[in-house]
Amino acid sequence: MKLFRTLLFAPATRPELLSKAQAGAADALIFDLEDSVPANAKDEARRNVGEALAAGLRKPMYLRINNPRAGDFRADLAVLRAGHGGAAVKGVILPKADDAADVQAVAKELEAVEAASGRAAGSLSILPLVETCLGLRNTYDIAKASPRICGMALASAEEGDFMVDLGGRWTPQSLALAYPRSKMVVDARAAGLHWLVDGVFMNLKDTQALRTECAIARELGFVGKMAIHPTQVDVMHEVFSPTAQEVEYAQGLLAAYREGEARGIGAVKFRGMMVDQANVRLAERTLSLAGAA
Template identity: 75%
Template sequence: MDATAVKMYRTLLFAPGSRPELLAKAQTGEADALIFDLEDSVPPQTKDEARGHVAEALRAGLRKPMFLRINNPRAGDFASDLAALAKAGTLAGVEGIVLPKAEDVADVRTVAHALAGLEATLGAPAGTLAVIPLVETCLGLRNAYDMARASPRVRGLALASAEQGDFMVDLGGRWSPQSLALAYPRSKLVVDARAAGIDWIVDGVFMNLQSDQALRAECEIARELGYVGKMAIHPSQVATMHEVFSPSAQEIEFARGLLDAFRKGEAQGIGAVKYRGMMVDYANVRLAERTLALAEAQ
């Protein structure tokens, strides 16, 4: 993969580092990518053991792209988390770091600096590892744009939007199927990400495993607001997420046709062309290109 880009995955499935059987099982499922977790799903007394499991999984060879959720530098031993990658001796299949409870520029830069050292140690190209800040507090949301601009390694942003997760607790709101409490936070993160030039915007986990209808409704809200993917806590959620966040065959065909028509007009010195009864210009081109980029994950 290009060291300056990250694919816009539709689904990121969590697997706790303390459960080696789940680290293996997650790689056989349908999720686009995985998050091996060394943070909240791992009790403090088993952190070192979990790091060893992650290192072993890397040495065995990853079958899917993986992001490692480390502990925040202000809250845990993140250096030991990254040492698990060094211990594995390889970054093959590792696309980056999910930075939880990201709140300010210092969080991002501290991790980015450590990743530069890790890449040098393992002989990987500079910039190989991305940083995905996970916003879990109101302060983090306040500083989302600045964090997105803090390092070229920031190639995506995510919001911890779980019903009773850290962000909702910090917000003091009340979750509902209509998602009113999260309407502004979700929208602000999208606007900040787009303003910073980031297209890969990921919604957080959905905790209710009993209702596919409720999961679908939340996915549709997130997509309508501009999110392009979602984090999953169980393989059973992946199919619904893929269906909602995947461009349809009609959307893909329309985007390809629009780009073809526009490029032909552009070659003739025309900056706006008529396509299927509507005038299209560079804004439409950007949307079409984004649609096709999302389609690549399918």
């Protein structure tokens, strides 16, 4: 699958932002029906999303629904039943994902949504967003709960749900998040997932701290980040995008490996380095991220 570097939130209570976000630089969008929408505005927000989908999407979009334990997620998913938005509707963000049961409840409902909307079976994916220590503990089980799981995301915001649950103290160096991020990456990779998304950064004025946090997340294995404002996207893209040199190296490595493979050689020498399947996976990941650019 395509590895999106940035996912920009657009609150469904603001129809003008649902439209404006599509003209920005973010790789993909999140139309939000959860935390940014008060309980008494949920129905209006769902109508806004439905109208935005009917008008057509210019970017890939994930719908952040309410958790099955916390809200009317079926009403959220009902906005997808008309089939509007086409292939640009990639799936849903599942917030506060604590265990496999959360995933399975949403996956079952997505089957009905696909059947009603004429979408191909299994075409709507689920990106779980871990926001509690329990969810982090269960990351591997969540990641393996359904074939619809396309990646994993960690709610790493400074004063967000996960940090409050953890009881840690956030800093730009993110020491409190070093283990949570690493555990998520290891568990998700063990489950066969490659799209690891870091959470939002709340301070819109501190660009350097944003850059620092992005660099730490990338170093630990994340390939993208969620954004709450369009002004954050350029920094995120700069950090999470492969350089021209990295892309050129990956292309050359893959070409050398495929040539050797055609000759029946499982490991080849490329620029003085022995190359095998592990190098190929890294090169393919690099080019997937480059493709998002």
